[in-house]
Amino acid sequence: MRELRSLTAVAPGILFVEGPASNWTVFHGRSHVELVDCGYPADRPLVEESIRSTGLDASALRRIIVTHGHSDHLGAARDFSEGSGVEVLAAESELPNVRREITEQVTVADLLPVALRRGTIPWAVAAIRAGGLGDVGVPSAQAIVGEAIELSTGHRLEVVPTPGHTTGHACFFEPDAEVLITGDALVTGHALLADAGELQRLPTFFHHDAAGAEASARRLSLCDARWVLPGHGPALRL
Ligand SMILES: [Zn+2]
Secondary structure, three states, X not given: OOOOOEEEEEEOOEEEEEOOOOEEEEEEOOOOEEEEOOOOHHHHHHHHHHHHOOOOOHHHEEEEEOOOOOHHHHOOHHHXXXXXXXXXXXXXXXXXXXXXXXXOOOOXXXXXXXXXXXXXXXXXXXXXXXXXXOOOOOOOOEEOOOXXXXXXXXXXXXXXXXXXXXXXOEEEEEOOOOEEEXXXXXXXXXOOOOOOOOOEOOOHHHOOOHHHHXXXXXXXXXXXXXXXXXXXXXXXXX
């Protein structure tokens, strides 16, 4: 059974959710909710559970902003969007991947060279069961306009382009709460990484452009951040 690993209220109206295998952040105001990422497709009930824990429900969801178009971050965004008009946003250069006009995602063939590494096969089976190979594209996804996003919850997200993991991968910084959402540019854990809790990069084969991912991770400034909320692994308080 899929279960939430942890819920962390990092600042007023900002709830970090550690899902079964990937994470999302719930921004909540008096009557609106916006998400950054939303887990795997199979995590939809858990996304709704996490929203209910704020005292609101899924009908309050206005928008899903994704760090990138991988299926463990896009989750059920298309269902949310088609069912109730929830807007889905991504960096303009990530839109082809989010809409699945192209696919920048690790494939079964990419995994063959590392298939014998400890943990790879159980991780791959779990990812497939969670909908990781399903058609998760969101044709109606729209581009982020400008360098910051004003949320309906009163928060503001500065967009930090971090290409490499995918072409249009973006991190988001909330300056008032000093919260940096790093997606898959930097993580603190993953089934295929040994050191849980340490800030690190995902294994190279997960990146569309490994050199670009490394350069983006090096450029990413942590000095203004009080919290790092990664795409995988627990929240990190600096
Ligand atoms: Zn990813």
